[in-house]
Amino acid sequence: xxxxxxxxxxxxxxxxxxxxxxxxxxxxxxxxxxxxxxxxxxxxxxxxxxxxxxxxxxxxxxxxxxxxxxxxxxxxxxxxxxxxxxxxxxxxxxxxxxxxxxxxxxxxxxxxxxxxxxxxxxxxxxxxxxxxxxxxxxxxxxxxxxxxxxxxxxxxxxxxxxxxxxxxxxxxxxxxxxxxxxxxxxxxxxxxxxxxxxxxxxxxxxxxxxxxxxxxxxxxxxxxxxxxxxxxxxxx
Amino acid sequence: xxxxxxxxxxxxxxxxxxxxxxxxxxxxxxxxxxxxxxxxxxxxxxxxxxxxxxxxxxxxxxxxxxxxxxxxxxxxxxxxxxxxxxxxxxxxxxxxxxxxxxxxxxxxxxxxxxxxxxxxxxxxxxxxxxxxxxxxxxxxxxxxxxxxxxxxxxxxxxxxxxxxxxxxxxxxxxxxxxxxxxxxxxxxxxxxxxxxxxxxxxxxxxxxxxxxxxxxxxxxxxxxxxxxxxxxxxxxxxxxxxxxxxxxxxxxxxxxxxxxxxxxxxxxxxxxxxxxxxxxxxxxxxxxxxxxxxxxxxxxxxxxxxxxxxxxxxxxxxxxxxxxxxxxxxxxxxxxxxxxxx
Numbered sequence: 001x002x003x004x005x006x007x008x009x010x011x012x013x014x015x016x017x018x019x020x021x022x023x024x025x026x027x028x029x030x031x032x033x034x035x036x037x038x039x040x041x042x043x044x045x046x047x048x049x050x051x052x053x054x055x056x057x058x059x060x061x062x063x064x065x066x067x068x069x070x071x072x073x074x075x076x077x078x079x080x081x082x083x084x085x086x087x088x089x090x091x092x093x094x095x096x097x098x099x100x101x102x103x104x105x106x107x108x109x110x111x112x113x114x115x116x117x118x119x120x121x122x123x124x125x126x127x128x129x130x131x132x133x134x135x136x137x138x139x140x141x142x143x144x145x146x147x148x149x150x151x152x153x154x155x156x157x158x159x160x161x162x163x164x165x166x167x168x169x170x171x172x173x174x175x176x177x178x179x180x181x182x183x184x185x186x187x188x189x190x191x192x193x194x195x196x197x198x199x200x201x202x203x204x205x206x207x208x209x210x211x212x213x214x215x216x217x218x219x220x221x222x223x224x225x226x227x228x229x230x231x232x233x234x235x236x
Numbered sequence: 237x238x239x240x241x242x243x244x245x246x247x248x249x250x251x252x253x254x255x256x257x258x259x260x261x262x263x264x265x266x267x268x269x270x271x272x273x274x275x276x277x278x279x280x281x282x283x284x285x286x287x288x289x290x291x292x293x294x295x296x297x298x299x300x301x302x303x304x305x306x307x308x309x310x311x312x313x314x315x316x317x318x319x320x321x322x323x324x325x326x327x328x329x330x331x332x333x334x335x336x337x338x339x340x341x342x343x344x345x346x347x348x349x350x351x352x353x354x355x356x357x358x359x360x361x362x363x364x365x366x367x368x369x370x371x372x373x374x375x376x377x378x379x380x381x382x383x384x385x386x387x388x389x390x391x392x393x394x395x396x397x398x399x400x401x402x403x404x405x406x407x408x409x410x411x412x413x414x415x416x417x418x419x420x421x422x423x424x425x426x427x428x429x430x431x432x433x434x435x436x437x438x439x440x441x442x443x444x445x446x447x448x449x450x451x452x453x454x455x456x457x458x459x460x461x462x463x464x465x466x467x468x469x470x471x472x473x474x475x476x477x478x479x480x481x482x483x484x485x486x487x488x489x490x491x492x493x494x495x496x497x498x499x500x501x502x503x504x505x506x507x508x509x510x511x512x513x514x515x516x517x518x519x520x521x522x523x524x525x526x527x528x529x530x531x532x533x534x535x536x537x538x539x540x541x542x543x544x545x546x547x548x549x550x551x552x553x554x555x556x557x558x559x560x561x562x563x564x565x566x567x568x569x570x571x572x573x574x575x576x577x578x
Contacts, residue, residue: 137328140288141342141393142317144310151341155332231373232331 006201015202022190027210029104030186034173037111038119041172042165045116048075049123050149060135061145075117083114083175087182107176107184115172122164126157159230166222170215177211187211238264238287238397238429243296245282245453256282258453260296264446266396269423269430271440271461273476274450280433283450284399287431288320289313300397318346321390325402327382329374329389335361336370339388346393360388364418380411387418397429398422404439416443437476441465449473465536477529477536493543493550495521495557495567499528499535502562509560510541519543519553 005011052071055063081089087110091101094109130153138152154161180188187207195204227233243260246253256279264270274280285291287298289305298305300320308316321342329338336357343353361367364384374382383403390398400419404412420443423430432444440447440461448458451472457464468474497509514520521541528537543553550567557565 131326131328133324133326133328134330136290137322137324138341138345140290140317140322140399141345141389142314143345144314147345151345152330156330158332230332232375 006199011200011202014200015206018190018194018200018203019206022194023187023206023210026185026187026190026207027214030173030176030188030211030214033104033108033111033176033179033184033186034169037108037115037172037176038165038169040108040112041115041119041168044112045119046123048116048120049127050153052120052124053127053153054145054149060139060148075120078113078117079121081114083110084178084181086110086114087179102183104185107179111172111175111179114175115168118171119165119168122168123161126160126164127153129160130156159226159232162222162226162229166219166226169218169222173211173215173218237266237299237301238262238431239299240283240287241297241299243283243286243293243298245279245286245291246294256453257286257293260453260455262448262455262458264429264431266429267423267427268446269420269432269444271432271434271444271447272450273434273437273440273447274472275476276435278450278472279453280435280450281401282453284322284401284431284433287397287399288317288322318342318393319395320397320399321393321395322399322401323383323386323390323403325405327374327379327386327406329382329385331374334371334373335366335377335385338374338385339392342389342393356392357388360392361385363391364388378411379407380415383407383411383415384418387415387422391422391426391428395428397431400430400432400434402433402435405434405436412439413442419443449476468536493545493547493567494524495541495543495550495553495565497539497541497557498564498566499537499539499562502535502560509557509563510539513553513556517552517556519545519549519556521553 048071051063052068052075053059054061055068055071057065078086087107090110090113093113094101094106097109098106100106134152134156135148138148143151176184176186177188177191178184180186180190180192187210191204191207191211194200195202195207240260240262243257244255245257246255260283272280272283282291286293287300287305289298289308293306300316303316305313305316329335330341333341336354339357339360340350340353343356344350348356358367358370361370364387366381366384366388369377369381369385374385377385386403387398398419403419404415407415416439419430419432422428423443430443432439434440444461446459447461447464448455449464449470449472450456451470456470457468457473464473465477468477510521510523521543524540524542526537526539528535528539541553543550554565554567557563
């Protein structure tokens with residue numbers, strides 16, 4: 001590495017042009033792959049998280065112990081594989097679903113597979129925060145297990161769910177940068193392929209700065225939204 | 237009518253099984269405000285949860301208007317729970333929903349029309365005196381107000397029975413009084429049978445017409461409130477009626493002759509008993525502690541006296557005090573030995 005050469009006026013000029021020409025699309029790719037992967041991961045992970053809480057032995061709708069054991073093992077297994085390895089491992093699955101394993105769209109598959117177990121655990125912890133007395137109260141009203149989930153557990157944990165999903169989004173965005181190493185698009189690819197491999201360090205740093213900015217924005221928005229939605233804090 | 241027949245409940249714990257309830261037999265008539273009182277750990281909460289099958293009894297049955305709760309299908313049981321509703325010590329409102337939505341919840345669970353549910357919920361908020369809080373969130377209300385919302389929620393399905401599980405235990409005395417007043421009103425106006433679980437004798441005194449005393453999972457006494465109060469037979473009842481705090485925490489010097497004077501509804505307690513003893517027998521007793529309570533014009537409770545002088549003096553005092561009607565006298569032998577009662 002030669003940092004002295006990385007920030008010559010020439011290189012900076014080059015980075016500036018890159019910022020204008022390449023970055024907008026890269027940001028777009030990062031954002032949409034992150035959001036789509038989060039969306040799919042929530043679609044799979046939310047019901048799983050609910051099952052983890054309701055299906056346990058003392059839950060509101062206990063499920064057979066072997067099934068719960070299988071769910072837990074599956075989630076732990078997927079959570080313990082490093083993302084960069086998982087991405088390569090499930091290339092066949094990605095090909096079946098998208099038709100190719102290259103590109104930003106294809107990267108959404110491994111992102112989703114990596115994120116849904118994470119989301120399931122986050123949903124689980126959010127739902128466990130719900131006051132068990134309120135659940136008992138709903139039972140005393142004659143609520144069915146499904147009604148308890150829909151009318152009590154999920155609405156009561158909305159602020160916590162928002163906080164946790166914000167956390168998930170920022171983590172998944174970190175994964176999208178990694179997917180740049182194996183064909184995914186976005187700021188990660190820009191930083192690695194353009195900045196690192198071609199020694200354009202100014203571009204590398206710019207990409208990192210933009211990633212930090214996006215993370216900040218998402219985090220601040222999530223924190224603000226969670227507080228806005230939490231009616232426990234409202235004192236007019 | 238609610239009948240509990242030979243009801244028992246065991247909990248399996250790591251240290252073996254615990255018998256929370258033992259062979260409970262109770263009958264609660266329609267329109268009763270029925271108190272179930274006991275110290276913590278006596279099994280009150282388990283008992284009330286057996287009535288709506290939040291806890292499944294291990295033995296025995298619960299009959300509501302002749303129908304066995306234990307043998308109902310899940311669906312029947314859910315329908316039944318809309319007719320036997322419950323309020324709790326912790327209010328248990330949904331914190332993320334407005335009061336109106338909280339009150340509407342039981343109707344929404346029954347797939348009621350949203351407009352009608354809203355109308356009904358507003359009516360009930362009015363009944364509990366909080367028509368202006370419809371759009372407030374529970375966190376904005378005081379404890380007493382939250383309990384009122386919980387009561388409105390419990391009444392919105394027009395139940396036959398209201399179960400109150402320590403419903404006033406988290407409230408200050410004044411708020412407790414107003415909530416109990418509301419409960420009594422509901423009982424009178426709507427004819428709803430109320431079952432009140434509490435550890436406070438004052439709560440039973442204020443609202444109940446019948447009472448059962450629970451100790452270690454067993455009913456040790458049962459009857460009309462006035463009757464049980466005026467003639468408490470079980471030890472547990474006495475302990476509840478006469479709070480022990482008056483001398484429980486005090487430390488007395490070793491030795492000395494102590495006498496416990498128990499008032500079992502003595503009208504005579506209005507007389508200056510101790511002063512009279514000083515005049516009639518020349519015994520200057522000092523009062524170490526006392527706890528009495530009036531029910532009607534009669535006194536219940538006890539007084540702990542220190543009798544100075546010789547054992548003869550003690551015998552004289554005991555026989556003098558015993559002559560007064562409705563008063564029992566116990567010599568506190570253990571005091572001298574252990575410095576603590578019982």
